Amino acid sequence: MSARWFRVPLFLPCRQWRAWWGCRLLTLLLALLPLATLGQDPSLAPAFQFEKAGQQKVRMAFSFQRNLIIVKAFLNEQGPYNFLLDSGVGISLITDPALIEPLGLERGANYHVTGVGEEKSLEAFYSDSVRVKMTGVKASALSFLVLSEDVLNLSGYVGMPVHGILGYDVFNSFVVQVEPTAEQLWFHDPATYRPPRGRRWTSVAFNLEGRKSYLTVPVSLTDSLTLPLKLILDTGAGHALSLETASDPRMRVPPQRLKAQLGRGLNGAINGYLGRVQGMQLGRYRLHNLLTSFPNPESGALRAEVPRNGNIGFELLKRFEVVIDYTHNTLWLRPNGLYRDPFEHDMCGIELLATGPDYRRYFVLRIEPNSPAATAGLQPDDELVSINLAPVNRLNLTQISRIFHSGDNHTLFLLLHRNGEMISALVRLKRQI
Numbered sequence: 001m002s003a004r005w006f007r008v009p010l011f012l013p014c015r016q017w018r019a020w021w022g023c024r025l026l027t028l029l030l031a032l033l034p035l036a037t038l039g040q041d042p043s044l045a046p047a048f049q050f051e052k053a054g055q056q057k058v059r060m061a062f063s064f065q066r067n068l069i070i071v072k073a074f075l076n077e078q079g080p081y082n083f084l085l086d087s088g089v090g091i092s093l094i095t096d097p098a099l100i101e102p103l104g105l106e107r108g109a110n111y112h113v114t115g116v117g118e119e120k121s122l123e124a125f126y127s128d129s130v131r132v133k134m135t136g137v138k139a140s141a142l143s144f145l146v147l148s149e150d151v152l153n154l155s156g157y158v159g160m161p162v163h164g165i166l167g168y169d170v171f172n173s174f175v176v177q178v179e180p181t182a183e184q185l186w187f188h189d190p191a192t193y194r195p196p197r198g199r200r201w202t203s204v205a206f207n208l209e210g211r212k213s214y215l216t217v218p219v220s221l222t223d224s225l226t227l228p229l230k231l232i233l234d235t236g237a238g239h240a241l242s243l244e245t246a247s248d249p250r251m252r253v254p255p256q257r258l259k260a261q262l263g264r265g266l267n268g269a270i271n272g273y274l275g276r277v278q279g280m281q282l283g284r285y286r287l288h289n290l291l292t293s294f295p296n297p298e299s300g301a302l303r304a305e306v307p308r309n310g311n312i313g314f315e316l317l318k319r320f321e322v323v324i325d326y327t328h329n330t331l332w333l334r335p336n337g338l339y340r341d342p343f344e345h346d347m348c349g350i351e352l353l354a355t356g357p358d359y360r361r362y363f364v365l366r367i368e369p370n371s372p373a374a375t376a377g378l379q380p381d382d383e384l385v386s387i388n389l390a391p392v393n394r395l396n397l398t399q400i401s402r403i404f405h406s407g408d409n410h411t412l413f414l415l416l417h418r419n420g421e422m423i424s425a426l427v428r429l430k431r432q433i
Contacts, residue, residue, distance in 0.1 A: 046169075046172050046173035046174075047139045047141075047142050047169040047172070047173055048132075048137050048138065048139045048142075048169065048170060048173035048174065048187075049137065049138060049139070049173070050136060050137055050187075050189070051133075051136055051137060051138050052136070055136070055189070056188065056189045056192045056193075057186055057187065057188045057189065057193075058135060058136030058137060058186070058187050059135075059136075059184055059185070059186055060134060060135040060136065060137075060184065060185045060186075060187065061135075061183060061184050061185075062085070062183055062184065062185055063082075063160065063183065064180060064183045064318075064398075065158045065159060065160065065396070065397070065398050066157065066158055066159075066238055066397060066398050066401060067238035067239075067313070067314045067315050067318060068084055068158060068236065068238055068314070069084065069085040069178065069185075069235060069314070070082050070083070070084060070085075070158065070160070070162065071083055071085050071134060071166070071185070072134065072135075073132055073133065073134045073166070074132070074133040074134075075099070075103050075130055075131065075132055076103045076104060076130060076131050077131065077133075078102055078103055081099065081161075081163040081164070082160060082161055082162045082163055083162070083163060083164050083165060083166045084154060084162060084164070084165045084166070084236055085165075085166055085170060085185075085235060085236070086165045086166070086167050086234070086235055086236025087167065087168070087171050087212070087213060087233055087234060087235040087236065087324065088167070088212060088232055088233075088234035088235070088236045088237060088311065089165050089166075089167030089168065089236060090167060090168050090210060090211035090212060091143065091144070091145050091167060091168070091211075092142060092143070092144050092145070092164065092165060092166050092167050092168075092169055093144060093145050093146075093147065093164050093165040093167075094127075094144045094145075094146045094147065094163065094164040095147050095150055095151075095152050095154060095162070095163065095164045095165065096150050096162075096163040096164065097146070097147065097148055097149065097150060098150075099146075099163055099164075100146060103130070105127045105130065105144075105146060106127055106128070106129065107125045107127065108125060108126035108127055108128060109125065109126045110123065110124070110125045110126075111123070111124045111125065111126070111145070112124075122147060122148060122149060122151060123147075123148040123149075124145050124146060124147050124148060125145075125146050125148075126143065126144075126145055126146075127143070127144050127145075127146050128141060128142075128143040128144075129141040129142075129143075130142045130143070130144055136187070137173075137174070137187055139169065139173075142169060143169075144164070153353075155354070155359065156353045156354050156355065156359070157353075157354075157397070158354075158397065159354040159359045159360075159396045159397035159398070160359055160396075161359075165236065167211075167236075168211040168212070170187075171213075171324055171326050172211075172326050173187075174187035174188055174189070174190065175187075175188035175189075175190050175193045175323060175324070175325045175326075175327065176188075176323070176324045177321070177322070177323045177324075178235070178317075178321070178322040178323075178324075179321050179336075180314075180317075180318040180320075180321075180322075180336065180338070181336050181337055181338065190325070190326075190327035190328075193325070193327075195323075195325075195328075195330070195332060196323060196332055196334070198334070200334050200335065201332055201333070201334045202282065202283030202284040202285060202332070202333050202334075203283055203330050203331065203332050203333075204217065204282055204283050204330070204331045204333065205329055205330055205331075206233060206329055206330070206331055207329060208326060208329060209306045210306050212232055212233075212234075212306070213232070213233040213324070213326070213329075213331075214230050214231065214232055214233070214306065214308060215230070215231050215233055215312065215331065216228050216229065216230050216231075217229065217231065217280060217281055217282060218280070218281045219241075219243075219277055219279075219280045219281075220277060220278040220279040220280070221250075221251060221252070221254075221277050221278065222254075222278060223278065225250065227248065227250060227251070227309075229243070229248075229309040229310065230307070230308045230309050231308065231309060231310050231311050231312045232308060232310070232311035232312070233311075233312055233324070233331060234311045234312060234313055234314075235314055235317065235324075236313075236314075237311055237312070237313025237314060237315075238313055238314055238315060239291070239293055239313040239315050240290050240291055240292065240312075240313055240315040240316040240343050241277065241280070241290050241291070241292045241293070241310065241311075241312060241313065241316060242292065242293040242294075242295065242310045242311050242313070243277070243292055243293070243294055243309060243310040244294075244295060244297070244308070244309060244310050245294055245297060246297035247307065247308065247309045247310070248309060251309070253272075253273050253275055253294045254273075254275035254276060254277070254294075256275065256276070256433065257273040257274065257275040257294070257433065258273060258274040258275070258345075258432050258433040259271075259273055260272060260273060260274045260293075260368075261368075262274075262293050262295055270295055270296075271295075271296050272293060272294050272295040272296045273293075273294045274291065274292070274293060274294070274345055274433050275291075275292055275294055275433060276289055276290060276291055276292060276343075276433065277290050277292050280316075282333060283333060285320075285333065285335065287316065287319075289342070289343060290316070290343055291315075291343040291344065291345055291433070315343065316343075318338055319335060319336065319338045319339045319341065320333040320334055320335055320336060320339070321333070321334045321335075321336055344405045344431070345405070345431075345432070345433060346401070346404050346405060347372065347404060347405060347406075347407070347408065347410075347429035347430055347431055347432070348371065348372055348373050348404040348412070348427055348429055349367060349368035349371020349372055349373040349374060350364055350366075350367060350368075350371075350373045350378060350384075350404065351364065351365040351366035351367070351368075352364060352365065352384065352397065352400065353365045354397055359396075359397075360392070360393040360394075360395075360396075361383065361393070362383065362384040362392055362397070362400070363381060363382070363383050363384070364378060364379065364380050364381060364382040364383075364384065364416075365380060366380060367379065367380060371430075372427050372428055372429055372430050373427055375427075375428075376414075376425040376426060376427045376428075377425060378414075378416070378425055378427075379418065381418075382416040382417065382418050382423075383416060383417040383418075384400075384414065384415075384416055385414075385415040385416055385417055385422070386414070386415040387400070387403055387412055387413070387414055388412060388413050389413065389415075404429070406429065407429060407431075408429060408430060408431035409428060409429065409430070410428070410429045411426060411427070411428050411429075412426070412427045412428075412429065413425075413426055414426075414427060
């Protein structure tokens with residue numbers, strides 16, 4: 001079968017100064033790929049069902065790593081494999097080509113998927129009728145787009161094996177309730193689900209377009225400018241908020257800003273700024289001083305099939321117990337213990353990649369220029385050994401990330417391996433925005 005060509009922005013914008021390995025936003029925008037060509041008719045019945053007839057809800061544990069929801073799934077009776085649960089993806093993905101042979105995946109149409117600024121395309125193929133099973137739920141014939149290379153390297157970013165992304169099909173099948181602090185999900189039967197009650201719950205309506213959910217909510221950009229902005233509800237985005245200034249001439253990057261590498265396409269950096277907006281209203285709740293990414297319009301990364309102003313990620317959503325109801329086009333929110341946590345950026349400037357059999361060896365991929373890490377003399381390819389004399393092989397990437405966000409003027413004593421020698425460095429964290 002001959003390959004088909006589509007230009008798809010594989011854009012991985014992120015919340016900090018991050019190359020694409022370390023993005024906190026891992027949204028794969030398969031925006032320009034016509035779903036009809038993949039056999040994905042949105043009018044079809046939900047792909048997933050409960051394993052037991054008559055069941056109305058099921059509880060599932062998940063691993064909450066770097067603001068990402070990681071669930072376990074069996075495919076074709078093999079596994080379990082780890083998948084990112086991402087409402088920003090219209091078709092589910094297998095990102096690890098090592099699964100092709102053991103799963104016996106049937107190859108459908110071939111695709112050349114090109115990214116922002118691409119000269120060389122990524123090959124992928126469509127595979128349908130994959131049997132998927134998670135705790136208490138199953139899909140007898142789920143469709144996937146299978147990538148020929150693990151270009152996302154979600155495993156190295158998250159610090160545990162990650163084999164793909166589950167998207168729209170899960171959210172279209174159930175009312176999905178996420179409890180971030182308890183690290184558990186509830187899948188509810190949409191036909192019998194009743195909205196949550198209690199004075200602390202609030203609701204926000206959204207629209208479904210192109211297999212993604214869009215909220216229109218008031219965002220206060222400055223003291224004098226509040227706009228209703230159309231934002232993707234994106235559980236696969238690890239930042240709080242990203243805004244696309246080219247989408248509205250009234251939007252501007254704030255004067256107080258930090259030039260940053262926000263992410264990377266397949267063959268090029270996505271640059272822009274980090275700044276803050278004054279606030280956002282979600283139902284009865286107002287969030288203040290939001291750290292926000294502002295990608296450069298000329299990056300070409302902002303192409304999408306549905307006009308929008310940006311997206312809301314899980315750095316914001318994790319402050320709530322979240323219910324996403326596609327049947328009634330409603331988002332329900334109730335604040336949790338994280339609600340009043342400040343929105344902070346990485347105050348160190350180190351980009352780490354997890355490697356090794358257990359993903360507990362950490363190498364420096366990139367040092368942000370003029371950052372505390374650069375001032376302390378750290379270099380790419382350094383291997384991080386300990387932080388404040390605590391061996392890092394006892395820490396996961398989420399815990400290390402929290403340390404790098406821990407506070408302005410905090411001093412970290414680092415030990416690193418460089419060219420076979422042990423070196424030490426004192427890094428004084430600095431809030432720059």
